[in-house]
Amino acid sequence: MTRQRNFALGLAALTLSLAACSQTPAAPAQSSDLVSFTLTAPLSAVRTQGLPLDDQGAPVINTVDVRVYDASGQPVLFNGQNVYQSGGAQQTLTLTRETPKTSVLLPRGTYTFESSGLATGGEFLAYGKTALQDITATPAVNVTLHTLAEEDAATFSSKLPASAAFTRDEFDLRLAVRSPSANNAHHSVPLSDYTVSYDVVNDQGTPDATLGELLVSSKLGARARALGTVDAQNLNVRATVRAWVATGEHTAEQMTFTKTFTLPFSATAMQADFEAPTLTLDAVNAQAGRPTQLRGTASDNASIASVRVYDGARLIGSTDDADATADTEVFPVLFDGSSWTLDYAPDAAGEHDYTVIAADPSGNERRAETTATLTSANLLPVLRPTPGFDGQVNFNVTSGSDTWYLLDLRAMNPNFWFDSHNNWGDGWGYAQRTYHATLHRNADIALPTSVNDDGWHSISYGTQNATNRLYFWHVTGTSTGNVIIEAYN
Template identity: 40%
Template sequence: MRRPTGLLAFTTLGLVLASCGQQAPQPASAPTSGNMVTLTLASPLAGFKTQGLPTGPDGRSTVTHLKIKVKNAQGTYVQFNGQNVYQQNGAQTFLTLSSTQPNATVVLPRGTYTFENIGKDNVEGTFLAYGTNDGVDLTQGSSTINLQLHALADEGTTTFIDKFKWKSVATQETLDLRLNVLNAQGTVVPTGDYSPVTYQIVDAQGQSLSGVADVLAGSSKLGARVKVIGTTSTSALFVKASTQAWQATGSETAAPTTFSKTFSIAFDKTGLSVDTQAPQVTLNAVGTVTAGQDVTLAGTASDDGDLMAIRVFDGSMLIGSTDAAEWGQNGVAEVMFTPGSGQWSLNWTPTTSGAADLLVIAADKAGNEGRAQAQKALQFLKSFGATSFLHSVAIKQDGTVAAWGNNGNGQTDVPAGLTNVVATSTGWDHSLALKQDSTIVAWGYNGSGQTTIPVGLTDVVAIAAGSNHSLVLKQDGTVAAWGNNGNGQTDVPAGLTDVVAIAAGQIHSLVLKQDGTVVAWGYDGDGQTTIPAGLTDVVAISAGYRHSLALKADGTVVAWGLNNIGQATIPAGLTDVVAISAGVFHSLALKADGTVVAWGSNNEGNLNVPAGLTDVVAISAGFFHSLALKADGTMVAWGDNAHGNLNVPTGPYLIP
């Protein structure tokens, strides 16, 4: 759906003057109190959005201050005593309202006044807006006044260009022009603050000219569509746009003023050229969209000659175009294009949810077309390695670590003073923690060097503990490994880069690459490192004892490796999965609705998900026990408790 541009209109900002019901203070030199009017000025600047005026990082207008000069019926500026109270020959010459102090009380004698309103980005900053309220009658007491304010245009910064920056035009071509009425800071002035634009075909001297081009119907304030005719004597085409806009006439005064801008382009008399090359067009990755939620589509477009149009389709429906003749038809919105950078964009409101089915077509003058289709962006998921063989480790919301369960080798003896932890992972009898400064802390069994952190290891972003080996993912997308290597589980493949996630099984290792593919190494006696053919679009991985899991972008799960107890047999119809965890002999999946599904061995009730368990945000599967982290930071455990794995210490726990 096309979204209308915000307009200021001719009463863009309303500053309300209303009686405050107070006793007016007596001015030092003024009429008697009975002749005074006490007003409250309430400025809308604090809540005023841009609507075309210059904006800061917070999206608000940079018109943050109003200087208000007040004239009496004789045309003399009124002065005040420094506290907004009228005083003859007072030191205060104007009133000030701002976004930080939007309210002010003003005291004036009864009478008729003109309010002159000057909008700036500071009290003495850039002059950006102006308006007056003439002949305001306060003889009957206080009243409500909406102060007029108009965005100022600047003729010097205003531009008049063609949308695609064509090199030339030929007979029968349609030129799409755009008038950008800008202020002194180069920001677009709202259409409500300048008059309808008139477009003329002119000669080099600016005089009206007929017979060489026509301004087509449907041209508007925003631009003109010009159909080229040309003659044998035409060497260039000139189009003049004229409008009346508010412009500065002094340092703090302004008035509506007419000005013109002229566009020129070379005329190609033959119009003949051989062009068989299609435009190049791209569409940035688009993830899952939600009905009714705005999305900005964007990409690039270029051609060896001149582009003619860019159109965007949702399925077979046209949703955006650079051609003004198509705007508004069945909700078609404008595709914005910046010739210098070749960037295009479209603001789109989907009508359905799911993976976007988008197609972008860029056409050139010769009719060649280039196409680009949407590619759903892969959103990789963080792992939650809270459980291992017979112990569990998790992060509390204060960045400290809790560990419980079997402690035969010190695997639950969390080092004293360990804080600022952002991730944990548990091996067979050892534990790892990743700190906020990207360093690693390890404890527990070290018979194979699995807790001996390599010297100089920094810039770590993820960790994974296998039975007796450890993996880390570095910020540059590479992987480091140490510990037991009896089956090559620490032999990271040469040249492995672009990794976004890691997982460690008993004696094998998995990584997920940025392109959604999986790489594995180590022991393959049960096929746990034999990646299924054609496995792509993976967003999460998990390595169990001797089986492996992958979660795809469409919410389905793929499993391979040892399946002696059904741990790699995905339940029929399992969809909408958002997280996975492979245990020793069982597997868990978290669905989008916050519920948990389990399969595989159930020797100790590790598949018996507690009835009514909802609002789960993370899961972890151990040997014969399972953990689920809820949205409120509490942890739920079920299965074997022979080593206290269900005795979860009090949280709340950190959401990964």
């Protein structure tokens, strides 16, 4: 059974729509000159709008305060019931997820509407201000919020740890633009709310194309190649970000700040790197059809550019996002600068030849190999919902059942959501508790390694810029019932 979700990712677009009121609230003496509006937050449509989410995929912004200014820029005050009153004590019109709609009366004229998006603790996270609007002639006024960025919370760094740059080395640099802190966390700023440009600069901040070149770039980062000169000390790649930044308790402006990735050249920039990485692969003890983890270590005199894992001739894991496509089951390899791990499920019993290849930015490679004989087990059933509320997958659980699934969400866009909940006739099953589930191999999602879902409510997993969307889902039945999963963009 499909449903329309009625909690918001944020209150990104508020609509002021002209409406006739059947009853006029208490108003000043000139009430005949007032125009009635309904201030509405269309929560049912906000899912596609991009204000920040917390680690569980829930909206961070819960309240929007709207301040109104007349044509001369003076604040408009209200009488406590959203009705204009000269000298009134009410300064803001407040909308929440619980009360997303309110009626407002204003004198005929032109106004600007300034909005502040607030988190549960009152933290100022989003801002928007309209141009002057003639409320008499305009049937609707759209008020847009932009997520704020905090310069100190933004990062620009190499995806894989690096200690030095050699000529022709390439580096995958990742930019993270984040909001001010709310609930002890900084949240990703939507791509639509900032712009960024990149350049290679010298140590004085002057652009210098002799030190390096940019191969590709986007709002999520850039791939840079080191060149260098005999006098060069550092490779510096600068990201120049223009975003909305708070200037007061409820005001913000578009401002520019920079983040610079700096890496020293090894000895001189004209030196070539001929030293291969060091690499280990631990013994494999696995069972076909069950998740297992391959692990080892990797290091290099400069940095590790990639770690790839093969089962025979088939690539099964990689640190390179480009290796994971909708047509290949390539799982992400995690590398922390010294150790690498890969979680995957072998699909056949018998002898498996595993090969790991670590490469540095100069192309030097090291291989490690091992052979393991796997015992047989049932292959993992695959759950593959299609995007949208109509792309649901249903399955039954029974008391004591214990099943691993391969959850294939590669059809989703990078900002997908995943829901699981009971389905017992009316579509939801909030009062029913039939299963316990744990989502594993969650590296691309801002959550712990595993997330529990006790089956008595719907839980969402939000992600940012995930590239490999294959996960292991462990479901144990606590009683008999039907489980429904949804995945949608």
